[in-house]
Amino acid sequence: MTNQTVTDISAQDSDALVGPPLWLLAELTYDCPLHCPYCSNPTDLSDTKNELTTEQWFKVFSEARDMGAVQLGFSGGEPLLRKDLEELVKHARGLGFYTNLITSGIGLTEKRITKLKEAGLDHIQISFQGADPELNDAIAGRGNAYQQKFNMAKSVKAQGYPMVLNFVLSKQNLEQIEDIMRLSCELEADYVELATAQYYGWAYQNRDHLLPSREQLVEAEAIVNKFRDEQDGKGPHFIFVTPDYFETRPKACMNGWGTTFLTITPDGSALPCHSAKMLPLTFPNVKDKSINDIWQQDFSFEYFRGDDWMPQPCKGCDEKEKDFGGCRCQAFMMTGDMHKTDPVCSKSEDHHLIQQAIDSANNPSKPIVPRVNQKAMKHAKDTELNITRIKI
Amino acid sequence: MNTPIVTPEMTPSLNAMFRFQWEKAQNCFVLLFPEGMVKLNGGAGEIMQLIDGQTNIQQITAALHAKFPDAGDLSDDVNEFVTTAIEKKWLNHD
Ligand code: SF4
Ligand code: SF4
Numbered sequence: 078m079t080n081q082t083v084t085d086i087s088a089q090d091s092d093a094l095v096g097p098p099l100w101l102l103a104e105l106t107y108d109c110p111l112h113c114p115y116c117s118n119p120t121d122l123s124d125t126k127n128e129l130t131t132e133q134w135f136k137v138f139s140e141a142r143d144m145g146a147v148q149l150g151f152s153g154g155e156p157l158l159r160k161d162l163e164e165l166v167k168h169a170r171g172l173g174f175y176t177n178l179i180t181s182g183i184g185l186t187e188k189r190i191t192k193l194k195e196a197g198l199d200h201i202q203i204s205f206q207g208a209d210p211e212l213n214d215a216i217a218g219r220g221n222a223y224q225q226k227f228n229m230a231k232s233v234k235a236q237g238y239p240m241v242l243n244f245v246l247s248k249q250n251l252e253q254i255e256d257i258m259r260l261s262c263e264l265e266a267d268y269v270e271l272a273t274a275q276y277y278g279w280a281y282q283n284r285d286h287l288l289p290s291r292e293q294l295v296e297a298e299a300i301v302n303k304f305r306d307e308q309d310g311k312g313p314h315f316i317f318v319t320p321d322y323f324e325t326r327p328k329a330c331m332n333g334w335g336t337t338f339l340t341i342t343p344d345g346s347a348l349p350c351h352s353a354k355m356l357p358l359t360f361p362n363v364k365d366k367s368i369n370d371i372w373q374q375d376f377s378f379e380y381f382r383g384d385d386w387m388p389q390p391c392k393g394c395d396e397k398e399k400d401f402g403g404c405r406c407q408a409f410m411m412t413g414d415m416h417k418t419d420p421v422c423s424k425s426e427d428h429h430l431i432q433q434a435i436d437s438a439n440n441p442s443k444p445i446v447p448r449v450n451q452k453a454m455k456h457a458k459d460t461e462l463n464i465t466r467i468k469i
Numbered sequence: 470m471n472t473p474i475v476t477p478e479m480t481p482s483l484n485a486m487f488r489f490q491w492e493k494a495q496n497c498f499v500l501l502f503p504e505g506m507v508k509l510n511g512g513a514g515e516i517m518q519l520i521d522g523q524t525n526i527q528q529i530t531a532a533l534h535a536k537f538p539d540a541g542d543l544s545d546d547v548n549e550f551v552t553t554a555i556e557k558k559w560l561n562h563d
């Protein structure tokens with residue numbers, strides 16, 4: 078009875094057959110009340126008419142659960158905008174999923190927190206943009222967002238949920254890191270993700286305004302470590318994620334393409350990662366195929382599995398098991414070729430592009446673009462695109 | 470942090486942060502928590518099944534012994550697992 082095995086969800090052994098999609102992310106809607114410049118949602122927001130119905134989501138959940146999926150994230154956009162959220166949670170919980178709600182906190186009420194609990198929701202994650210109302214609401218592009226989030230975080234804990242707080246860090250709020258950590262303690266968060274923005278989608282366009290300098294990061298990291306030391310094992314567990322732009326090796330692609338994560342977008346597209354839609358691959362839709370067929374057989378899921386697809390220097394590299402050649406989306410965004418070595422890697426012939434990005438972020442030339450639904454803007458021709466410059 | 474000392478009278482309970490369940494696809498008991506999963510081996514799963522916030526270490530050990538009479542003295546195994554589980558915050562104790 079000794080030798081207890083503890084396996085992290087991200088360290089699944091790969092058998093001959095493809096293991097199940099342990100993590101299912103259900104993006105219920107692209108609709109969102111906030112306009113964060115770092116949003117990694119696609120920049121051409123599709124409208125909400127093609128969204129999957131309640132019944133279609135039920136089918137997705139059942140099929141994924143049958144294959145062994147165990148974690149289910151409800152996200153968006155803002156998932157609270159789906160009126161059937163409670164129904165979806167209830168169904169998923171009944172199937173045995175651990176259910177996670179990933180929300181901005183806007184649209185949440187004490188009553189809804191109670192109703193979701195009754196439906197069986199296991200955990201709520203709330204995202205913050207800053208540690209005080211001024212900066213938070215400037216980044217989120219909406220007044221009162223901070224107070225709302227603060228109140229809802231209090232209520233989430235009061236109602237007995239495990240709570241994760243997510244702070245998306247950027248040049249705009251990095252200097253608040255200590256306040257952010259204090260706020261997290263005050264709100265009694267269980268886990269806190271201090272994550273620098275991932276530069277996909279909207280965030281890529283705004284990278285010059287978001288990417289901190291190396292000095293800023295070094296300083297922030299020192300503050301985080303000092304704070305952790307003083308915690309003495311109490312309070313939230315802080316997870317600090319720095320942008321890979323300052324590394325010489327890329328971050329591993331989510332435990333490997335098509336090994337663990339499955340994202341279903343509001344219209345039913347199945348993706349091996351939440352930003353894969355930018356890639357020149359055709360992805361299947363749950364309206365046409367079962368999750369099992371998609372996961373086990375679809376060309377796009379098979380495409381970057383293993384290492385057959387790799388060009389040099391990845392193919393002959395002894396670190397390929399560690400990072401899988403890095404992020405396909407980043408390779409595509411920066412080099413135009415999704416097969417290439419992630420430019421973050423110092424062995425990549427495109428590594429200079431990263432240095433260029435860092436230099437350019439020290440000196441932004443374009444104004445920041447908030448996330449707006451471009452289609453909505455078409456109906457408001459006389460309104461100028463509202464470009465907010467955020468002062469620090 | 471100090472290593473918790475497991476006594477026969479101690480009554481462990483599951484930290485509300487975690488959910489304990491059987492996962493068919495993994496063929497083992499697991500602990501689920503926000504965005505994560507811990508797979509437990511057979512022994513750990515057996516112990517966890519007996520932890521209900523009412524039963525103390527001595528009773529848990531006795532129940533295991535009754536279930537696995539050929540396994541010999543299991544107290545070290547129970548103590549070892551419960552110590553780890555408390556350190557990892559899976560379990561609370563009185
Ligand atoms: S391709 Fe990039 S964005 Fe997609 S899962 Fe892999 S690392 Fe993440
Ligand atoms: S060459 Fe490719 S596999 Fe090797 S470390 Fe760089 S990205 Fe990873």
